[in-house]
Amino acid sequence: MSTKDDDQQALFVPNYLLYLLAAASEAASARFHAHVRTHGLRVPEWRVLACLTDWDGSMVTELARYAMIEQSRLTKIIIQMDKRGLVSRRSDPEDGRRVRVFLTDEGRTMAERLVADAKANERDLLNAFRDNTGKEIKQTLRTMIERLEAEAVARPAPEEPSRTGAGKARSKKTET
Amino acid sequence: MSTKDDDQQALFVPNYLLYLLAAASEAASARFHAHVRTHGLRVPEWRVLACLTDWDGSMVTELARYAMIEQSRLTKIIIQMDKRGLVSRRSDPEDGRRVRVFLTDEGRTMAERLVADAKANERDLLNAFRDNTGKEIKQTLRTMIERLEAEAVARPAPEEPSRTGAGKARSKKTET
DNA sequence: ACGGAATATATGAAAATTCATGTTTCTGGC
């Protein structure tokens, strides 16, 4: 027993919280993300559609936060989705700087179908962890996120890049 | 009360398991990832270093699995890290196809420092959830990953792209 | 009403990532 894949005795990675979170997220999402791709959408696009089912007409910046996509990137994705007819962009009459994003009929159709699929998939997932593993996982994660985000604004992270001087952060374009 | 940020009553996204997992992962990692960048490393590079502290000398394919990075991408990242002197690549004498990756002294120094920082950061995180939120979170995630990966090999995901025929998956390069 | 500071998005160029496929090196029969 235990010839392959180490017994991960005192290994760092397999027991590191951030790794476990990332790996769990990946593992749990893999199947559905593949499903999304069969519909001709990339994951970020699916996220946009999903967010719009909840917050149709929200502005780019908001959408970026909801969908966890950086603003500049989201702008480009939205422009593509617009050309493709999944969403429409209209500048806010109240504030000319803002661009509000709406689902088109086609976009809504696709969004609603995928959300339904997502819910079904989620049911299966939670079901597989019926015992207790998945029992309070959602609440746990919610609490986790809340606290972390609250802390993020409260304690905006220090700097301290160098310690011994060996690992000098290279300001983007140094060397090569 | 509840003017901003909705009461997320029956909203989909804020209660969707896959969203919660991704968001929790992001929120939990944000600070440390920023720390990593101040050391002139990108997240994937940090992952490689971390994995090598556990599995120094592993082959590219293994490393890719451990670090959750696609092979082709990892190859490119490793080549860069090699040039930069963080790792060294040597073809396996036992099997010429394989390329084994090792930490250089410099790489090990940086890796060990960051792993120490990561552990300290993890302590803080788990500490902040001392109550019970973070109590069994790790075990929960571990179980989750195990089951999901087991299931992934057992039930290799079906196909079923179209349902009504509306959302035809576009095979990469169809339409502009 | 004016100018400076904020906000909200858009953009461009450089770098990274993806996908499909090419190479090279083993493996297992025959």
Added chain:
DNA sequence: GCCAGAAACATGAATTTTCATATATTCCGT
């Protein structure tokens, strides 16, 4: 030993993503 097929990496071209900044509006204080 020889060969088809598999395995492990590397590559190239097309796309995406990133980062820094430009642009356009709105806000505010005076």
